[in-house]
Amino acid sequence: MSKKILVTGGTGYIGSHTVVELQQAGYEVIIIDNLSNSNVDVIEGIVKITGILPVFEKLDCVDFPSMKSFFEKYPGIDGIIHFAASKAVGESVQKPLMYYRNNLVSLLNLLELMPQFNVRGIVFSSTCTVYGEPDNNPIDENAPIKPAESPYGNTKQINEEIIRDFIHSGAPVKSIILRYFNPIGAHPSAEIGELPIGVPQNLVPYITQTGMGIREQLSVFGNDYNTPDGSCIRDFINVVDLARAHVTAVERMLTDKSDEKVEIFNLGTGRGVSVLELIDVFEKVSGKKLNYKIVGRREGDIEQIWANPGRANNVLGWTAKESIEDTMVSAWKWQQRLRERGVM
Ligand code: UD1
Numbered sequence: 001m002s003k004k005i006l007v008t009g010g011t012g013y014i015g016s017h018t019v020v021e022l023q024q025a026g027y028e029v030i031i032i033d034n035l036s037n038s039n040v041d042v043i044e045g046i047v048k049i050t051g052i053l054p055v056f057e058k059l060d061c062v063d064f065p066s067m068k069s070f071f072e073k074y075p076g077i078d079g080i081i082h083f084a085a086s087k088a089v090g091e092s093v094q095k096p097l098m099y100y101r102n103n104l105v106s107l108l109n110l111l112e113l114m115p116q117f118n119v120r121g122i123v124f125s126s127t128c129t130v131y132g133e134p135d136n137n138p139i140d141e142n143a144p145i146k147p148a149e150s151p152y153g154n155t156k157q158i159n160e161e162i163i164r165d166f167i168h169s170g171a172p173v174k175s176i177i178l179r180y181f182n183p184i185g186a187h188p189s190a191e192i193g194e195l196p197i198g199v200p201q202n203l204v205p206y207i208t209q210t211g212m213g214i215r216e217q218l219s220v221f222g223n224d225y226n227t228p229d230g231s232c233i234r235d236f237i238n239v240v241d242l243a244r245a246h247v248t249a250v251e252r253m254l255t256d257k258s259d260e261k262v263e264i265f266n267l268g269t270g271r272g273v274s275v276l277e278l279i280d281v282f283e284k285v286s287g288k289k290l291n292y293k294i295v296g297r298r299e300g301d302i303e304q305i306w307a308n309p310g311r312a313n314n315v316l317g318w319t320a321k322e323s324i325e326d327t328m329v330s331a332w333k334w335q336q337r338l339r340e341r342g343v344m
Pocket of ligand 1: 201206298
């Protein structure tokens with residue numbers, strides 16, 4: 001019988017791509033999402049790709065009684081992938097309590113309910129932000145955790161600690177913590193992708209929306225960093241590659257391939273690409289000249305960070321495969337699809 005996986009935040013950007021990969025790998029998927037930052041139409045996109053309608057419940061993980069009823073309604077869930085969280089750094093500075101409540105209480109509720117309903121494992125979405133400004137690159141999982149720069153970053157650090165403490169207490173639960181670098185791009189079918197609400201804060205949606213004429217001009221935040229071209233460097237990872245890593249992680253967690261009860265993996269390509277290099281790639285694959293200007297640095301930005309993904313490569317048996325060119329092609333194709341559909 002196929003294993004049943006609960007994906008919280010499954011209509012979101014990374015969540016929806018992961019649902020597709022899980023279904024294609026034969027898992028039965030149940031999505032819950034409060035739709036605070038996504039649209040239920042995403043499910044149609046998923047069905048167009050896989051031909052399988054996932055169960056969907058509009059639910060907020062913060063609501064304990066509803067979550068308990070949910071687990072009663074859907075017995076036999078084997079594992080959880082927990083994406084549901086608020087993720088805008090700037091907003092978290094403005095509304096810290098909202099971020100602490102959403103991101104901490106959601107996890108607490110899930111962890112409390114897991115043993116009651118015999119759910120054996122949870123894959124947790126974390127971020128390379130926990131490393132702060134690295135002393136060296138590429139960065140591996142043993143690098144020190146630096147004090148968080150924002151309430152958002154702090155919620156991810158605290159969540160990692162909550163998971164470790166809970167498992168250390170002897171709870172009958174396993175966990176894999178995945179630290180994402182910078183996920184970009186969309187499914188090659190352009191049926192699903194990133195749909196930021198309002199003005200995008202992240203680089204790639206801003207690039208593609210500028211390319212489409214939705215935004216007049218991209219601001220590049222700083223060209224006076226200590227990097228070869230002066231712009232910041234990131235490890236941009238294709239979202240489908242990232243989604244595939246979740247399937248591998250779930251498989252490892254639920255088949256006892258490891259005695260470790262908590263494992264941490266960096267998910268990145270191992271290559272650093274600068275903001276200006278990424279703009280070049282976009283111009284090359286889209287054939288468009290991007291309207292951008294260099295402005296001052298953005299507060300709180302890290303100068304350069306890229307992953308040492310060796311542990312994920314060797315232990316999980318997962319490697320990021322897609323090229324940066326194909327990834328930007330997918331991001332552009334998705335932006336064009338949104339135009340065709342009249343979304344933006
Ligand atoms: C940010 C968050 C990170 C979060 C991630 C989610 C910070 C410090 N980090 O990562 O915690 O997990 O988003 O995706 O906010 N840039 C421009 N112009 C723009 C937008 C971005 O030049 O309009 C530059 C930024 O200065 C940065 C790079 O592009 O150098 C990437 O920015 P972004 O996509 O926002 O990701 P991060 O800041 O790396």
